Amino acid sequence: MKTKLLSIAIGAFSLFAMRSTAQTYSFSQLTSPYADITGGTIVTTSGWDYFTIIDTQLPFTFNFFGNVEDSLYILSGFAAFHQVGAGNFPIDQIYSFDAELIERSTGGPSHISIxxxxxxxxxxxxxxxxxxxxxxxxxxxxxxNVQLWLYESSNVVEIHYGASNGSSSTYAPLQGPTVGIYKDQTAFVALSGSASNPSASSSAASLNVNGNPPSGMVYRFAPVAAGIKQLGNNAAGMIYPNPSNGIINFKSSVDITNGTLKVINAIGQVVYEKNEFTISKDQTQKLDLSLETGLYYLQISSKGQNFSPEKLIVK
Structure with a gap:
């Protein structure tokens, strides 16, 4: 059965990789001591496995990739906000620890609770x-051991990891659990690389992280604030507002020294250029571009590195 499920997953992830275009969440990781929840409600029954689907009601509405949700389907190692037809696979998914988890007969209580x-x-x-x-x-x-946290109002998704000791032979032919958030084939944030320091991508879906996330590790997916655009996967920072009247703010996510900032119009002409552009990480600089209404691209380069361009709309 595992081989069959894996082949389905590979096909789905390949489609994601071909069609994904936008990232609407930022990813970060932090550490926080893991503690079992107290006073929760156990929602699984004896014999639960990776085919078990539990339909629950959320205590508040939750915005996931722009959709307002009020229910949550809980499964082994992941959760979903919708289910398409009886017995079909859910969509709008959060993969917290997808590795075909099942009830364990040793080591104490083995269940899912909320x-x-x-x-x-x-x-x-x-x-x-x-x-x-x-x-x-x-x-x-x-x-x-893993917990999924959904935050009211901020709509942040966090995944908290406890002790886990899955071996390479257990994960084979993968190298670890699948982790990420997925709306559909056009909008997702997938994690790959070392589970201790994973990379996030909204353009290339991955089947897994490598190894077990360490106990106390927290993966955080936060919605990008309205009106702020991220500068692609190779980001130099953020620009806002967007659309604008030609006056924008640029908040840098890296240190830039003596770089070049260019604004290019839709036919490839450079219509604004700022040389010796210098800004420190986390600083914000106001730019008056004095542009006519239209579509532009903001491009930053520094020390031989070209950061991803971003669409800029002037109204």
Missing amino acids: VTTGTTPNRIHKVQTKNAGYDSDGTGTESA
């Missing part, structure tokens, strides 16, 4: 998978 903490409008809805086993583990010695 709880909501805090007070309106700053509640957090938490989904915990506790002491899960792996379908491919024949020894019964490997387990996974």
Whole structure:
């Protein structure tokens, strides 16, 4: 069964990789001590596995890739906001630890539970998978612990990791769990590389991170504020407002010294150029571009590196 499921996943992820165009979330990682939730409601029954789908109601509305959601389908290692037809695979997914997790018969209680903490409008809805086993583990010695946190109002998605010890043979032919957030084939943020320091992409979907996320690791997906555009995958920073009247703010995510900032129109002409452009990381600089109404591209280069251009609309 694992081979069949994997072939379906490869086809789906290939489609994602070909058609994805935009990233609407920023990704960051941090550390925070992992603690089991208390006072939660267990939503699984004996014998749960990676085919189990649990339909739950969210305690507040949650905006996911622009859609307002009020329910959550909980599955083994991931969750979804919609289900297409009886028995079909859900869409609008959050992959927290997709590795065909199942109920474990050793090591204490093994279940999925939910709880909501805090007070309106700053509640957090938490989904915990506790002491899960792996379908491919024949020894019964490997387990996974993970929590999905959904934040009211800010619509932030966080994945908190506890102790997990899945082996390379258990994950094979992959190298670790699948982690990321997916609206559809055109909008997603997928993680790849080392689970201790993964890379995020909205243009190339990955099947997995490598290894087990360390206990205390937190992956955070935060919606990009309205009106602010990220400068692609090789980002130098952010520009806002966009659209604008030709006066914009540029907030840098890197240190730029004696760089060049150019604005290029739709037919490739440079209509604005600022040489010796210098700005420190996290600083914001106001730019009066004095442009006519139209579509432009802002391009920054520094020390031989060209950062990803970004569309700029002037009204």
